[in-house]
Amino acid sequence: MTRTEAVCGSLLASFSVMLPSFILMLLISAFFMHYKDHKSVQTVLKWLRPVVVGMLAAAVLLLLNEENLGTFSAANLQLYVSIGLFILAFVATYFWKIGPIKVILMAGLFGGLFYSLI
DSSP states (O other): OOHHHHHHHHHHHHHHHHHHHHHHHHHHHHHHHHHTTSHHHHHHHHHHHHHHHHHHHHHHHHHOSHHHHOOSOTTOHHHHHHHHHHHHHHHHHHTSOOOHHHHHHHHHHHHHHHHHHO
16 A cells, blocks of 8 residues: 555545534534524523533543552653643633633643653
8 A cells, every 4th residue: 555545545535534513513403593582592592501510520520540640749840731731721711701712722732741841
């Protein structure tokens, strides 16, 4: 297999994996735009907000382990940097009203720069 065939195959595989989700999201967004002001849709969305928060909290709790953050010790700089990034990201989104995409990019840049130095 040549390199060109491998690249074409990987692009085709990636496209094939993403296409059904893309089509489904187009259909759902068209449905939502048509019925977004309907009382039932608003009720469902109202109930989904706490569910999404719970799912995100469950994912965070699953990732809070020793392999990702290390142990609680005075010499564990990685843990304290991670906690600092979390607090800074929370303050930036909640109090300073910075958009989440900008916060994610800034946290990634800061974390990447800091961890490349240590």
